[in-house]
Amino acid sequence: MKVCVFGTRGFPGMQGGVEKHCESLYPNMPQDICFDVCRRKSFVTDSKKYPNINFVDIKNTEKRGLEATFHSFISSIYAIKTKPDVVHIHNIGPAMFAPILKLFGQKVVLTYHSANYEHKKWSKPEKLVLKMCEHFALKYSDRVIFVNKEQMGKYPSKIIAKSCYIPNGVNPPTDTEDTSFLEENHLQKQKYILSVGRITPEKGFDTLIKAFYKSGLNNEYKLAIVGGVEFEDSYKKELDSLVTDDSVVFTGFADGERLAQLYKNARLYVLASNNEGFPLVMLEAMSYGLNLLASDISATRMIDLGKGAYFPAGDYNTLAEKMKKAINLDYTEVKYDLSQYNWKSIANKVASIYRELKN
Known part of the structure; x- marks a missing residue:
C-alpha cells in the first residue's frame, strides 16, 4: 500500500506539534505500507532516512499565510500524478484541496489537529478562509481522525459517522546524564520552570512570564521557554518587553538530547496555552514524571491532572499563586499512566483506516 502525506512541514527535527506527531507516527507504521511524505524544503535540516518513507522535498514560499497553501497545492498535484492508495492530510488548512483530490478519485484521510481559526495570530479574513477550509476538509474527506474528542463532538452526525478519535502518543523518555545544554543556557538542575512550544500568541507565554514575575520566584528560580520564532516577530518583541532580568531564558528550538x-x-x-488540539508537550512532560500546571482548556482536560493543576487561561494572578504553591512542595517524581498513548498502537489504528479505504 502507498500513502501520500502532506500538511506537515516534515520531519525529523522540525518544530511543531504536527511535525512531532508525524515523526512518531509514520516510522511506527507496519512495514507493508510505504509513504511519500511531502516536506517543505526550506525547513529540512536532517538527512535521516527511514525504510518505509520516501521524502518528497518541495521548494516553498516563506511568505506568511501562503506557505502552507502553496505547499499543499503542489503536494496535491504530486498525489494526483502518483496515484497513491490513500492521501493523508494533516490539519484543516492544507485540506482545502481535498475536493480536487476527490475529483481525481483519491481516497482522503484528514487528521484534525486543531481549530486553527481560533488562534489570535490570524486576521478576520484569514480566519474566514480557515473556516472555509474546515468545511471542505470535513465534507470531502473519506475518514476524519480527531486528536481531540471534544472537538469531534462539535460537528453534525454526518461528519461524526465517518470520524474517530485517536489521541496523540508519547515516546519513552530519554535517559541522559548530560547537562551541557543546561549549562549553555545558565540553568541548574531543579532550579527552573519549563515550558515548551513555538513562540506564537496561542501558547500564552506572555501569561506565563507575567505569572512568573508576579510569583516572586525569579529571585531563586529561572523560567526556561523552549521554542523557536518563525513569523511572529512582534509577539517575541512583546515577550522581550516583559522580561526585566536574566531569570527568563529563551533557549530557542530544541529537540532530541537537548x-x-x-x-x-x-x-x-x-x-x-489559550488554544491546543492535543498538546504533545504535555505528554512529554508527563513521561519525565514532572509536576504540571496547565491552562483550563478542553485539550488539557483530556488528561485528568487533578483539580489543583488547572488555572483559567490568561489568568496570570491565579497561575502565580499555583506556581508558588507547587514550588514550595517537596519535589517528588509523578508516575502517570500513559499506556493509552503508545505510538505503535496508535499507528496500527491509523493503518487500519488506510486498509479499510483501500478495500
Whole structure:
C-alpha cells in the first residue's frame, strides 16, 4: 500500500506539534505500507532516512499565510500524478484541496489537529478562509481522525459517522546524564520552570512570564521557554518587553538530547496555552514524571491532572499563586499512566483506516 502525506512541514527535527506527531507516527507504521511524505524544503535540516518513507522535498514560499497553501497545492498535484492508495492530510488548512483530490478519485484521510481559526495570530479574513477550509476538509474527506474528542463532538452526525478519535502518543523518555545544554543556557538542575512550544500568541507565554514575575520566584528560580520564532516577530518583541532580568531564558528550538536534558532536570512544567488540539508537550512532560500546571482548556482536560493543576487561561494572578504553591512542595517524581498513548498502537489504528479505504 502507498500513502501520500502532506500538511506537515516534515520531519525529523522540525518544530511543531504536527511535525512531532508525524515523526512518531509514520516510522511506527507496519512495514507493508510505504509513504511519500511531502516536506517543505526550506525547513529540512536532517538527512535521516527511514525504510518505509520516501521524502518528497518541495521548494516553498516563506511568505506568511501562503506557505502552507502553496505547499499543499503542489503536494496535491504530486498525489494526483502518483496515484497513491490513500492521501493523508494533516490539519484543516492544507485540506482545502481535498475536493480536487476527490475529483481525481483519491481516497482522503484528514487528521484534525486543531481549530486553527481560533488562534489570535490570524486576521478576520484569514480566519474566514480557515473556516472555509474546515468545511471542505470535513465534507470531502473519506475518514476524519480527531486528536481531540471534544472537538469531534462539535460537528453534525454526518461528519461524526465517518470520524474517530485517536489521541496523540508519547515516546519513552530519554535517559541522559548530560547537562551541557543546561549549562549553555545558565540553568541548574531543579532550579527552573519549563515550558515548551513555538513562540506564537496561542501558547500564552506572555501569561506565563507575567505569572512568573508576579510569583516572586525569579529571585531563586529561572523560567526556561523552549521554542523557536518563525513569523511572529512582534509577539517575541512583546515577550522581550516583559522580561526585566536574566531569570527568563529563551533557549530557542530544541529537540532530541537537548530537549531531554531540559525535561529531565526541570522543577515544574507549565502549559499556559489559550488554544491546543492535543498538546504533545504535555505528554512529554508527563513521561519525565514532572509536576504540571496547565491552562483550563478542553485539550488539557483530556488528561485528568487533578483539580489543583488547572488555572483559567490568561489568568496570570491565579497561575502565580499555583506556581508558588507547587514550588514550595517537596519535589517528588509523578508516575502517570500513559499506556493509552503508545505510538505503535496508535499507528496500527491509523493503518487500519488506510486498509479499510483501500478495500
